[in-house]
Amino acid sequence: MPPQLDRPPPPYLQIVEHYRDRIRDGRLGDGDRLPSTRQLAQEWRVAHATAAKVLSTLRTEGLVTSVSGGAGGTLVRTADHGDPADPINRSHGLHHVTRPAPGEPRIVSADVEPHPPAHVTEALGLAPGTAAIRRRQVVTARDVPLSASTGWFAGSLAGDAPDLLRTERVPSGTAAYVARCTGRTLATGRDEIRIVPADPTTAATLAVDEGTSVLLTRSWVLDRDGGVVEFGECVSVPALPLAYEYALS
Numbered sequence: 001m002p003p004q005l006d007r008p009p010p011p012y013l014q015i016v017e018h019y020r021d022r023i024r025d026g027r028l029g030d031g032d033r034l035p036s037t038r039q040l041a042q043e044w045r046v047a048h049a050t051a052a053k054v055l056s057t058l059r060t061e062g063l064v065t066s067v068s069g070g071a072g073g074t075l076v077r078t079a080d081h082g083d084p085a086d087p088i089n090r091s092h093g094l095h096h097v098t099r100p101a102p103g104e105p106r107i108v109s110a111d112v113e114p115h116p117p118a119h120v121t122e123a124l125g126l127a128p129g130t131a132a133i134r135r136r137q138v139v140t141a142r143d144v145p146l147s148a149s150t151g152w153f154a155g156s157l158a159g160d161a162p163d164l165l166r167t168e169r170v171p172s173g174t175a176a177y178v179a180r181c182t183g184r185t186l187a188t189g190r191d192e193i194r195i196v197p198a199d200p201t202t203a204a205t206l207a208v209d210e211g212t213s214v215l216l217t218r219s220w221v222l223d224r225d226g227g228v229v230e231f232g233e234c235v236s237v238p239a240l241p242l243a244y245e246y247a248l249s
Contacts, residue, residue, distance in 0.1 A: 010219040010234050011046050011189050012053040013147070014173065017105065019054070023063050023076055034064060034074040046189060107167045109136045112155055120152050123220065123231040131155030133164050135174070138205065148205045149234035153178065175221040175230045187224040193217045202235050 022028040035043060040051035055074050058064045065077045116132040124132060133153040139146045151174055153164055161181040163170050170177045179186050196216045203210040219232040 010149075010191055010217040010232060011044070011221075012050045012057065012191070013149070013234065015040065015044055015046070015051075015054045016057045019058060020061075020063065028076045030076055032076040034058075034076065036073060047191075050189075050191065105137055105139045107135060107137045107169070109134070110165050110167050112158060112165070116152065120231060123218070124152060124154055124228050126154060133157060135164060145206045145237070147234055147236035148202070149232060152231040152233075153229075157182070178229050179223065184223040184225075184227070184229060186221060186229065188222050190220045190222070191217055192219075196235075198235070206235065206237050208237065 019028065019034065028034075034040075034055065037048060037051045037055060040046070040054055041048045044051070055064065055066075059066065059074075063077060064074050066074055111134055112131050113134045114131045115129065116134070118128065120132055121128055121130055126132065132155050135151040135153075136148070137151075138148045153161070153174070157164060157178060161178050163177060164174065175186055178184070194216050195213050198206065198208055198210055198212045198214045200210055202208075202214060203212065206214065208214065215236045217232075217234045217236075219230075219234075220228055221230040221232075223229055
């Protein structure tokens with residue numbers, strides 16, 4: 001059975017969390033090899049750019065490193081190499097970035113919003129004024145907020161998919177859970193990324209000044225008939241850079 005996307009945040013963050021968990025609990029150890037960008041895209045059925053973003057995020061967090069020459073690839077990095085006070089250490093031909101603690105996700109609420117924002121009802125394909133299920137999550141590292149995300153679902157799913165209204169993880173992933181409960185088949189996903197000024201709520205959640213530029217990612221998970229299974233929004237602090245790697249041949 002292929003791996004499933006897990007949780008309301010954008011697909012790339014769901015996959016990142018999958019590997020964070022395995023590095024944190026030791027299932028992936030120092031020197032273990034991660035799938036390539038192409039393999040990730042195939043296994044998780046996401047775009048090449050999304051898969052590249054997964055590896056880039058793990059590198060930014062210092063959990064993995066890219067190695068050139070020989071077999072090359074992306075390797076787990078749980079042991080320190082060189083002086084940790086030096087942000088970049090080139091010993092052994094490896095680039096070392098001082099590693100922060102992995103982000104800790106926490107679902108802070110799960111409820112039915114009777115009057116969701118207009119852009120949410122439009123994204124879900126609902127009639128204006130229709131209720132929607134809302135799941136909110138915050139990711140922190142050393143008690144510092146890194147991102148806040150909201151997963152939105154049609155309010156009519158409250159009966160068929162009751163776990164959406166619990167502040168607990170859905171092991172199979174929320175979109176896969178909805179698909180299983182309703183007999184739908186997941187088919188495609190789409191991400192939209194932009195820089196926006198932090199509104200008062202975002203500023204308070206991420207502990208930044210109002211108006212600070214933050215990264216907003218909006219994601220859609222669609223079934224094979226084109227229906228939206230889940231719409232997600234995630235805002236993250238500006239200190240988390242985005243980077244992509246791509247082949248020129």
